[in-house]
Amino acid sequence: MLKILVNGAKGKMGQTVVAAVQADAELELAGQTDAGDDLAAAIKKSGAQIVVDFTQPSARLANVRTIISSGADAVVGTTGFTEEDLKIIDAESKKLKRAVLIAPNFAIGAVLMMQFAAQAAKYLPSVEIVEYHHDHKADAPSGTALKTAQLINEAVGQTAPPAVESKEFLPERSQGARLGNIRIHAVRLPGFVATQEVMLGALGQRLVLRHETINRESFMPGVLLACKKIGGKAGLIYGLEKIL
Numbered sequence: 730m731l732k733i734l735v736n737g738a739k740g741k742m743g744q745t746v747v748a749a750v751q752a753d754a755e756l757e758l759a760g761q762t763d764a765g766d767d768l769a770a771a772i773k774k775s776g777a778q779i780v781v782d783f784t785q786p787s788a789r790l791a792n793v794r795t796i797i798s799s800g801a802d803a804v805v806g807t808t809g810f811t812e813e814d815l816k817i818i819d820a821e822s823k824k825l826k827r828a829v830l831i832a833p834n835f836a837i838g839a840v841l842m843m844q845f846a847a848q849a850a851k852y853l854p855s856v857e858i859v860e861y862h863h864d865h866k867a868d869a870p871s872g873t874a875l876k877t878a879q880l881i882n883e884a885v886g887q888t889a890p891p892a893v894e895s896k897e898f899l900p901e902r903s904q905g906a907r908l909g910n911i912r913i914h915a916v917r918l919p920g921f922v923a924t925q926e927v928m929l930g931a932l933g934q935r936l937v938l939r940h941e942t943i944n945r946e947s948f949m950p951g952v953l954l955a956c957k958k959i960g961g962k963a964g965l966i967y968g969l970e971k972i973l
């Protein structure tokens with residue numbers, strides 16, 4: 730049995746991971762920690778081999794460092810990692826011979842949406858992303874929207890800019906945040922868990938790729954798969970698609 734500690738265990742995702750680990754015959758729930766707990770001490774005391782981390786974007790790097798320096802591998806869903814963070818984690822985890830899997834989205838459908846979007850943008854290079862989340866979300870745009878835009882930019886080089894810059898009549902950007910030429914719009918409303926639309930427009934036509942998450946159980950197959958697959962590896966694995 731693989732021993733799992735859940736960090737952020739009192740949170741929305743953490744509680745769902747605790748239940749999923751308890752229900753899995755190959756995994757043992759070795760511990761639970763949350764804000765204010767001593768994560769390093771909990772890892773050592775419980776003998777956890779893997780820590781699943783769904784906490785706060787502001788704590789992302791400190792938590793990963795604590796996990797790998799305390800002798801465990803990490804499966805991380807927390808969002809907010811920058812390119813610089815990822816380089817640091819890759820170097821430090823290789824040095825410590827620990828595996829760190831970070832996925833901005835553990836739902837298989839979302840991973841497919843990102844890949845389809847990158848493929849479609851090669852032929853339809855005018856792209857905007859609209860992401861919809863619950864109104865308790867700490868960060869915007871979502872980790873998934875940022876990763877989608879990065880994947881599209883990598884696949885296409887540069888997407889097409891809009892034909893004109895519409896004049897804005899409010900100080901905030903009503904036409905969305907930008908990553909390259911891709912505009913990203915973040916909706917925060919009760920009634921959503923997580924939904925994303927990638928819209929690709931061309932003369933007389935639109936392709937809309939839409940992924941909808943209606944509960945947090947949707948992320949669990951990806952999280953459990955990651956726990957079972959990262960053992961014995963060293964370094965950063967970025968994205969669930971790398972282990973599918």
Ligand SMILES: NC(=O)C1=CN([C@@H]2O[C@H](COP(=O)(O)OP(=O)(O)OC[C@H]3O[C@@H](n4cnc5c(N)ncnc54)[C@H](OP(=O)(O)O)[C@@H]3O)[C@@H](O)[C@H]2O)C=CC1
Nearest residue numbers: 737739740741742763764784785788806807808833834835
């Ligand atoms: N990759 C994926 O598939 C998914 C990723 N996410 C991401 O996971 C993260 C958590 O989301 P969610 O569960 O909805 O958020 P919640 O706010 O519901 O839960 C986060 C929990 O972590 C606790 N926490 C905060 N800081 C620390 C810390 N330094 N150490 C340990 N625990 C801490 C919080 O405590 P307190 O409330 O006291 O601050 C809270 O109990 C977000 O970044 C979100 O974007 C969410 C869904 C899917």
Ligand SMILES: O=C(O)C1=N[C@H](C(=O)O)C[C@H](O)C1
Nearest residue numbers: 808833834866871872873923
């Ligand atoms: O906070 C959430 O809820 C989610 N966060 C992740 C993100 O920022 O992309 C994954 C999913 O969208 C749910």
